[in-house]
Amino acid sequence: MEFCPTCGNLLQYETANAGVKARLYCPTCPYTCEIEHRVKIKKRQRLVKKSIEPIFSGExxxxxxxxxxxxxxxxxxxxxxxxxxxxxxxxxxxxxxxxxxxxxxxxxxxxx
CATH class of the missing domain: 2.20.25.10 (N-terminal domain of TfIIb)
Structure with missing residues (x-):
């Protein structure tokens, strides 16, 4: 997640097409940032399930x-x-x- 340094809005992703590199752009101001390297996930983390307090009914x-x-x-x-x-x-x-x-x-x- 990246934010616009000018106005602080969340930047949106635009895919590469017609020779233009993929980029992040701000939907409200003219700020753009080209993505030079492909993003890789280096480490996957397993989600840990929370323990849930049981709800009982009847007896x-x-x-x-x-x-x-x-x-x-x-x-x-x-x-x-x-x-x-x-x-x-x-x-x-x-x-x-x-x-x-x-x-x-x-x-x-x-x-x-």
Whole structure:
């Protein structure tokens, strides 16, 4: 990528034709620059894939969620898994979703 030294715009590439060498030119001002040597890629780099945080739904959604001390409104158990999501506008607080840790209950509720 090259930029015009006169106006700072991105230079565009024009292929060689009819005895005229390939060149870079500015689309807004009269600046041109002939390309004298052919461009070679000396080293190819492999792209490294980013690690992506998995998104779980259903049963797996709460499997990896952190625990907190929250009382279940159905069975009065004292611990629950929780996760927070922004489901309303950005100036509103996040909604917290809970799931009871009691193996017999496993009910879910929400706190806005």
């Amino acid at each position: 797996d959604a709460m499997k990896f969620a952190p625990k907190t001390e929250a009382t279940c409104p159905y069975c009065n158990f004292g611990q629950a898994y929780f996760r927070q999501l922004q489901i309303r506008s950005a100036d509103e607080p996040m909604s917290t979703f809970y799931q009871c840790c009691n193996q017999n209950c496993k009910r879910e509720w929400r706190e806005d």
